[in-house]
Amino acid sequence: MTLDEERDELPEVGAAPLIIDADFVEVEEDRGLPSLDAVDEISTARARQPLDLPRGPETPEGRARVVTVINQKGGVGKTTSVINIAAQIALRGHRVLVIDADSQGNCATGLGVDKSRVRTTTRDLMLNPECAVDSRHATAVDNVHIIVGDRTLVGLEQEMLRQLGRERRLTEALAPLLPHYDLVIIDTPPSLGL
Numbered sequence: 001m002t003l004d005e006e007r008d009e010l011p012e013v014g015a016a017p018l019i020i021d022a023d024f025v026e027v028e029e030d031r032g033l034p035s036l037d038a039v040d041e042i043s044t045a046r047a048r049q050p051l052d053l054p055r056g057p058e059t060p061e062g063r064a065r066v067v068t069v070i071n072q073k074g075g076v077g078k079t080t081s082v083i084n085i086a087a088q089i090a091l092r093g094h095r096v097l098v099i100d101a102d103s104q105g106n107c108a109t110g111l112g113v114d115k116s117r118v119r120t121t122t123r124d125l126m127l128n129p130e131c132a133v134d135s136r137h138a139t140a141v142d143n144v145h146i147i148v149g150d151r152t153l154v155g156l157e158q159e160m161l162r163q164l165g166r167e168r169r170l171t172e173a174l175a176p177l178l179p180h181y182d183l184v185i186i187d188t189p190p191s192l193g194l
Helices: 003-009 036-043 078-091 106-110 122-127 166-174
Strands: 065-069 096-100 144-147 183-187
Touching (some): 065 078, 078 096, 078 106, 078 183, 096 106, 122 166
Parallel strands (some): 065 183, 096 144, 096 183
């Protein structure tokens, strides 16, 4: 079977995702379990349109909005959230840049980037802001680019400790990129360092 034949056999993805309306689930008083009728209703739930994204304050023309995903604990889903938010925003036609500031570098893997072919990383961006444009890499998701994080980020904060203006380095490095994107999402490590 060829790849085209396999694609033809796949069911079409509907424009409206299946969203279960939890309002009609009846709970039995004695055990707190849904009734069988409610289970039948859930299994035949109707398709509905998802809610539109809320509109925040407008950003200056030609500048991306920057969102940073932070939590001091590891393993809480920061990277997974970044990948999925970036993909969903891109599917709506927006241009997204993901900056992986985590030394584990899992955003690249999640977005289909072969890390063995990456030459410039977030570390390079922080130490040499002039390389910002060259630090971007295409991903498997249309309209999503990434600046890849890797294990060289370990110790970067110590390395930059004596540099003046280190706390503004990322802001300065991002400046030439902001006009090219609608949204920049930064994935952070499980600490609140630089």
